[in-house]
Amino acid sequence: MRNKVKNIILTALQNLQEKEGFLPFSDFDIKRPENEEHGDYSANVALKSAKSLKQNPRDIAETIKKEILSIDKEGIFEKIEIAGAGFLNFFLSDSFFSKSLNEAIEKKDKFGSSNIGNKKRVLVEFISANPTGELHLGHGRGAFFGDALCNILSFLGYEVTREFYVNDAKASTQIQELGKTALGKGEAYKTEKLQEKIEKIKDLLKDAKDEAEAGSLLAKELLEDIKDIVENKLNIKFDNWFSEQKELYDTKKVDQVYEFLKSKGLIYEKEGAEWIALSRYEDSEDRVILRSDQKKSPTYLLPDIAYHKNKIERGYDKLINIWGADHQGHVKSMQAVMKIFGFENKLDIFITQMVSLKEEGEKFKLSKRKGKIVSLKWLVDEVGLDPARFFYLLKSIDTQMEFDICLAKEQSDKNPVFYVQYAHARIASIFKKAEKEGFSLSESLFDISLCKKEEERKLAFEVLKFPEIVEDISFLYNVQNLAHYTLNLAKKFHSFYNSCRVLGNEDESIDKNRLLLAKATKQTIKNALSLMGVSAPEKM
RNA sequence: GUCCUCGUAGCAUAGUGGAUAAUGCAACUGCCUUCUAAGCAGUAGAUCGCAGGUUCGAAUCCUGCCGAGGACGCCA
DSSP states (O other): OHHHHHHHHHHHHHHHHHHHOOOOOSOOOEEOOSSGGGOSEEEOHHHHHHHHHTSOHHHHHHHHHHHHHHHOTTOOEEEEEEETTTEEEEEEOHHHHHHHHHHHHHHGGGTTOOSTTTTOEEEEEOOOOOTTSOOBHHHHHHHHHHHHHHHHHHHTTOEEEEEEEEOOOTTSHHHHHHHHHHTTSOOTTOOHHHHHHHHHTHHHHHTOOSHHHHHHHHHHHHHHHHHHIIIIISOOOOSEEEEIIIIIITTTHHHHHHHHHHHTTOEEEETTEEEEOGGGGTOSSOEEEEOSSTTOOBOTHHHHHHHHHHHHHTTOSEEEEEEEGGGHHHHHHHHHHHHHTTOTTSEEEEEEOOEEEEETTEEEEOOSSSSOOOBHHHHHHHHOHHHHHHHHHTSOTTSOEEEESTTHHHHHHHOTHHHHHHHHHHHHHHHHHHHHTTOOOTTOOOOGGGOOSHHHHHHHHHHTTHHHHHHHHHHHOOTHHHHHHHHHHHHHHHHHHHHOOOSOOSSHHHHHHHHHHHHHHHHHHHHHHHHHTOOOOSOO
């Protein structure tokens, strides 16, 4: 709906340019004003163009308004007003409105989807927790954000691959440290749970020829747990579990990328180690890629470079990495690496901020290496998957969220997800009744002019906002807007429900019209929740 | 010390430079013999951390300060 409005404005601007050499801004916003007196949509194109055109914005708006009305053959607009400093306020016609809602009903579970992604291939790397422990509350941010983002991008016609990078390289310090712990020679990553795992595979460990192999065995065991939780508890299905050891070391890709960088003259020796000159590519400093130890073992960076080179070689149009806050220092380095390969602007990196814990008024920091750890599994078991997902998805990933363990249970009872799900269940119940009474909606069409109550129109308009929300997220990555949208939609529905009787009106055409509106609402809630990985129950 | 993110009502959070700052929880007042009260209607509650600047217009952009968290390893 918004795109139609935008297109007609753009056409009008183009006409004006051809006719009168009028050159307004084509970069403007179309918004839904909060105040309904300001129309269904408003555009600030005249305000934006005022400066370059050196004209009064209201005069510009007047010119644009005339042109739009003259080309509006479809009758999209009821009227266009000029208000304030020079806003163009658009009021949609009933026929356009009704037509849009009928299209929405027609599309069913495809309502909101589109092909703007044009089958572009996107690789999204997320969670990528180290196989040295459990998933904790902090991982939940990247997990749910990443999963919902992938769903949305697929919905819009992108070809999305979900990938989990497994840092299981035997050459890495963390696997060797893990191995030491496994063989009783160290304390790293030691927890009760790890101790159980070591006990479980003690026969295998006996045959391990060194720490690296012991670590690798234990990591494999831990990864199985992580996989199980991700797939079965969090309900996230990855396309690839990309093993650093198998895909990068065993295939010699790490060696190859080292040779490649060396041939480019980017590697030099200093203090017994080998460095890569990333500062030439706008990183803040050069980084070590081979340590000064006897084996000249690689740091995390070298395989990571090989990994990103591999991603590029797999032919993706866009790469998205979702990392925890502790990786923020790594962002510049990775972007520098992309420049070396000539793929700048193809990689977007999102940093999820920390989750802090509030318990009896005190704050605990969540860190992988120290302090109190609360596992994600615990949370999901405690509050349920739907409330957990909704709770995380309501918040933008770059605010540090505070989590109150004591309120975890309470959070689950008061979780806004139920407000949304309840709306869906209520509609389902109306349809059960309608079915009993023998209503048939086949060949019925929604007609907004039959909506005499304000609540009906507001609900219909909110439903039609859904495709706009989803489309915006694919550009702005503000996934939290989807959760907030479902709340708004549910609010409009509950309000409608209380003021408008759906069944049993004197005039049966009102019943049918309201049933159609309810049907569109139900489908929209279901589609939106499904993108978030949240269920839409038929009854509660 | 340098760099990154954040600071919005009692709490948790929305808010693509636009019009009267929004939602949930908590508080207060009403509303169930009719489709689910896990709901609705209403009231109260915000110097958008502080101070400057840019702009026709700033919660939003810039600078400085204060506060919170994170990163500054040859850990990943």
